[in-house]
Amino acid sequence: MSRNVSIKYALDWTTIALYVILIVIGWLNIYGASYNFDQSTIFDFDQRAGKQFIWILTAFGLGGMLLLIDAKMYSIFAYFIYAATILLLIATIFLAPDIKGSRSWLVFGPISFQPAEIAKMATALALAKYMSSYNYKLKHWKDLIPPGLLIFIPFALIVLQQETGSALVFIAFLFMLYREGMKGIVLVLVSFAIVLFIVIIRFSIVPLGDNQGTLGMVIAMSLILLIQFFYAFIYMRDHKEALILLGGIAFIALISYILNSWYIINYNYVGIGTAIASSFYWFIIELIKRFKRYWFIIFLSIGSVIFSFSADYLFQKVLEPHQQVRIKVVLNMEDARLGAGYNVNQSKIAIGSGGFWGKGYLNGTQTKLKYVPEQDTDFIFCTVGEEHGFVGSTAVLLLYWFLLMRLLRIAERQRESFNRIYAYCVSSIIFFHLMINVGMVLGIMPVIGIPLPFFSYGGSSLWGFTILLFILLRLDASRLEHAW
């Protein structure tokens, strides 16, 4: 029992306090969201708040149990847990009934369970185990392949379950990889790709002049050229090449503009031609000066041009129609009031109607009258926004911020890589859920149905996050026990 005593002191009670506060606030808001004027109590087990109460109690029990397990066990069984989860995910594809097109729920009588929630924890453990081994160091691009595979397998299986939203969460591991040594340029490239994608999708519908290309493509090419220019400006010693490049681009743009008075010139091709021509220019300089960094800019430019051209294709062919619409809604390309945009618009109305102070607890009308869909699960933040206003919603966001900062601090105080990697996985996953969920509710992210951690109604999600967090707390509590 001596270990239990030490846990009591070593346990991070701040995190537990934040966890409990978020869960209780979430629970009260679930009651608010499903409150239907019949004055049923919060403990009515036929209602969602009552059910959530049971989930909360069991989650607390589960968390307590996880704290009793020896911290070493998580490291020892990491691969085993991962393998078991992969098998479960495969089985789910075949066993799960079709619920609204998704095959991700295993149903046991009255209880249903989503293995994808466990997969995050299992993947985090496996990644921690692999990357903390003494012979692994993230130094080269090829070092990314094994962790990449560990991430990709559950990701692909979850996509096969038609749960793209849950699968996207695995992108969150990029933050952990970055912390463990992955080049920062990967994050920049991912951001750049997202920017290019948005620009092309958003503005490819805006034509330029009379069949002279689209605004989207021209902006994309301009962005690529701009990056080339800054890159040159930073890495050239005398800036001469950068200025020659800038002059050349301006010259081509001017010529094509003037020529347009007589001939119809498609600016799309002018932009692409310029980008390729400048890449060739870098190639020549590379040959002369043998400056290795230029390869990067050449590949970046060519890659970006290809990506820009395929973005539209990707959007049209790879994404499902409903996914295309969700993106269009966020980009203001669809009438948001009806149809696909209805949810988001109603969500914004509900939050907006809360005003500064909110309408008061249980006084929200939008959420209670079922204007907001999924109001106690994915759109639970609406209830906070409507009933507690700007003040309440900001307070909840700040609670999450405290939690995330606390988790980063916990991560950095670990002496073992396994613990630190796992801690980064946990904070990244929680952050990613928060970003997607709240962003969706506020209408700045596409509708991706993933729950708000600790807040949304649902046992799987609550259990999943509890397991994720309490394993971390157990690992953290063991940091004082002994050095490895």
Added chain:
Amino acid sequence: MINDALQNRRTIIAIIFSAVIVLFIIRLFTIQVIETKYKEGADSNAFLRKTIYPPRGLIFDRNHTLLVFNKPAYDINLIIREIHDLDTLAFCQALNIDKAFFINRMAEIRDRHRNPGYSTYTPQVFMTQLSSEDIATIQQSMYKFPGFYIQNRTLREYTYASAAHELGSIGEVSQSRIDSDDYYIPGDYAGRDGIESTYEEQLRGEKGVEILLRDAKGRIKGRYDNGKEDIAPKAGKNLTLTLDIRLQLLAEKLLNGKMGSVVAIEPKTGEILAMASNPSYDPSVMVGSQRSKNYIQLMKDPTKPLLNRATQAQYSPGSSFKPVQALVLQQMGGITSHSMFACNGPESYPIKCTHHHGSPVSLLDAIEQSCNPYFWNAFKTTLEKDGYGEKNAIFRKNFNEWEDRVKSFGLGRKFTDSDIYDQSRGFIPSEKFYNRVYRSKTGWRAITIRSLSIGQGEVLVTPLQLANTQAIIANQGFYITPHLNKSDSMLKHIHWVKVDPKYFPIVNEGMWRVFEYGTGSAYKISNISMCGKTGTVQNSHGKDHSIFVGFAPRENPQIAVAVVIENAGFGATWAAPIASLMMEQFIKGKIERTDLLNRISTSVTNYHVKER
């Protein structure tokens, strides 16, 4: 094994996490605090503000007899945005309308030119003022037609088919009215004319609001905040009119088959006891969905039943003007009660006398006998009493004085402080008018405007004004603005005429003699001393107008009457008996001369006027 080299990456990750949360807080601030459109969206979403229309005030006559009351009616409203899966055929069958009407009506609602208040979010009026029978079928199947609502309204109902012009009617409010008065929304009803219009704000009451909560599928989920925010409608105030419905009905009965009007005023108070105009219409035809159809039909009727002849028609008063003339001329010092003028009967120049009497005549005789030469001479003497002067300046000054004093009898202008709807001004010519007509200040003299002396020519009065002059003579010098609402006293609206009370007794006596010995003697009521004056007015439309003005009893006047029967001949023939019967009814409470009543009420002077 702390990886120090990469520890700064924790900072970058923390910055990314924090930046996203800050972005969210900014976004929250924008949609919750800065933008207002979401709040409006929420209101129209979740709150169904159901208007509860208050019952409109009832209207009673002076003896508390109910004249106008309410019966239930229904409107069908729709909210375009909420309509889905409409079975048009079933809907049309339930409402007993044809599909073409439905399509047409929907197009009208959507046409922003004809329906400027169009919105897919707010209730639009589909059909109005249906009776309970009309909606019996659809009421049961309303649930099949989401987006359509039944709005309870009320329709006016009338105890008597009487006083249509005075009571007025209710119609849908116009766009300009909606713009100028926040109370109204499209589809509301308001008084359009008569009392209903003048006292609209009292009669309409205050609308109430029931705030219902509506879920995303349009289902009503109950009352908001248990109805605490609801506003109960306030019933309209009841109105008691000055009209005596028995007298009113008598007036209308007497006008049967005639074109003209009757106005009766209580002199002491200015209260209008009866005001009838014929041809008229049954007020109940101007109610509900039939209103516009009937209105157009009445508009096209050549006998102009919509015209309230009592207040809008203008006639030369003829001899009925002579009492006013006698008062003004005395006041101006042109004549005294002893002045005598010669009368050569039909030989008189420039105005003939149509009556046979001795010569010279006194003022008293002149009123009794309606002697035209007397009034011409008196008029001339008065205006010329100081000579004409440089550029007729003195004459014109006297004329201005005459005009001013005549106008003080409430002539030549509307009773602006009255509640009577749609009055005409009448006309008392001014110096300016004659200067313009005769193109100079010297182009006209007393002889030029001689017709004025006997109430012919340019002078025009309405029957209401005429009755009011009788109230003035009965009151010996003042009138209370004639009005229809008995609820608030108009005694403050006292107007003294610009004639000294000392000049009244002789006119009063002259008018008494009319009933005792003169043109009205056939219609004197026994035991009551009455004053009156006939008028037979030449006009360009055919036979003379028959006019009678008077009041009774002479000692304590209770009723002043003016009667105008168009193109019916002598004043004594038609107007006088009608006035007399009105007086009898009001003073005695019943008619003893039933033969006279039957004879007058069944005689037809104008064959175009439809029997009612």
